[in-house]
Amino acid sequence: MKNKIPTKIPLIDLIRYLNDVGWTITKHPNDKLIAFRGPLNDFGKPLEIAIPKNDQYQDYNSRVQDALRIIAILKGKDIQEIVNEVLLTSHDVFKVRILDTGEYTNSIPLPYAINSLKNIKDLFVYGACSEQVSLPSFDKPLQVGINHAHLCRFGHTFEGSFGLAIRSPIINDYIQIELFEERDALPFERKVMERIIRGIELLNQSVKEDNGDILVNNYDVAFNSKMCESLLELSSNKLVRIGLDVEWSPKFEVSDDIKDKNGWILSEASYKVLEYAAEELNKIEPYNETILGNIVTLHSNKNPMSDEAFLRQATIKHEIDGKKVLVKLDLDKESYVVAYEAHGKGVPIKVSGVLYKKGNTWRMVDVTSVSIIT
Incomplete structure (x- = not known):
């Protein structure tokens, strides 16, 4: 009796995986099938496998299982290993383990x-919101966060107290992955996952150093x-310990600060930090404002003139309540170019956006306009 693969394999993931491991698409007389040609068999002829063109066909799962068994035999791996490799072709996988399940093993109460699931969904929703606009808090989710959550998939539960997996796409449109690979840029969806993992790692550091401000002060790149x-x-x-893990798709390099981080456990100390951070971040009240002044610094971790969608930084000297303060700006490429030009000419600029203060630091995000004052 064949072992049944518990996870339905997305068609696009399987096609990409087969291409990645050297199988090429070839013609098939049945237009409802996609045929792949692989390595040579013992008789010197190429092996061929065929899968349905539509994952809604009745025989889709059985044909995919047969194809994966062939791949597993050729690669000398367990079939579940191959399944995991396929699933990571276009997704990162976020794993949550409920470590305290009470008297019942591998199960939790239905209301919990x-x-x-709602809380995990909110983690991804608001992670996408912060990736769009790096605010310390949100009254309600932005549309970008709601859209991102719809792209994520709830995977199968797994053993280890009680575990569940969330498959987060590394890119919205799988067909365009090659474009990102060519220009070595991270797509939005991967950035959201990195923000979540960076937040968990900073939470871990906050606990180790007994300093919740580590998490609070990094809201622009984390929680x-x-x-x-x-x-x-x-x-x-705060009664249940939570285990958190991540499996990264190999399609994109993971940022260095979280590259080798994994296997976190949230416990009472973690929840104290989260409680403190949430309270402190909610105290920061952003407001719409227009400020004037001269650019004093410009900064970017990448080529600021590239077309990649990421935020560049600049600092403007502005007067608030009769006092000169430095305001950090988050700018897109177009706004950065204006700031760069103004800095070079030594002339002031006018900037509109969302302004707020945390401690002694002023910051403006969601910048809507930047213009040189003549």
Whole structure:
């Protein structure tokens, strides 16, 4: 009897995987099938496998299972290893383990399961919101966050107390992955996952150093208040320990600061930090403002003149309540070019966006306009 593969394999992931491991598409007389030609068999002829063109066909799962068994035999691997490789072709996988399940092994109460999924969804929703606009808190989710959550998939549960997996796409349109590979840029979807993992790692550091401000002060690259609250609520009133893991798709390099990080456990100390961070981040009240002044610094971790969609940084000297302060700006390429020109000429600029203060630091995000004052 064949071992059944528990996870339905997305067609696009399977096609990409087969291409990656050296199988090429060839003609097939049945127009409902996609044929692939692979390595030579013992008789010197290329092996061929065929899968349905539509994953809704009745024989889709059985044909895919046969194809994966052939691949597993050729690669000398367990079939589940091959399944995992296929699933990572176009997705990162975020794993959550509920470590305290009470008297029942590998199960949790249904109400807690429902709330857990909502809280995990909120983690991704508000992670995408912060990736769009790096605010410390949000009153409600942005549309970009709602859209991103719709792209994520709930995977199968797994053993280890009680575990579930969220498959997050590394890119919205799989067909365009090659374009990102060629220009060595990270797509938005991967940036959201990196933000989540960076937040978890900074939370871990905050606990080790007994300093919640580590997490608070890095909200621009990690957690906003809603993300803190989502993990806090996942703890069921700080009573449940949570294990968190990530599996990265090999399609894109992971940022160096989180590249080798994995295997976190959230416990009572973690929840205290999350509670503190959420409270502090909610105290910061952004407001719409227009400021004037001269650019004093420009900064970018990458080529600021590239077409890649990422935020460049600049600092402007502005007067607030009769006092000169430095305001950090988050700029897109077009706005950065204006700031660069103004800095070179030594002339002031006018900037409109969302302004707020944290501690002694002023910051403006969601910049809507930048113009040189003549």
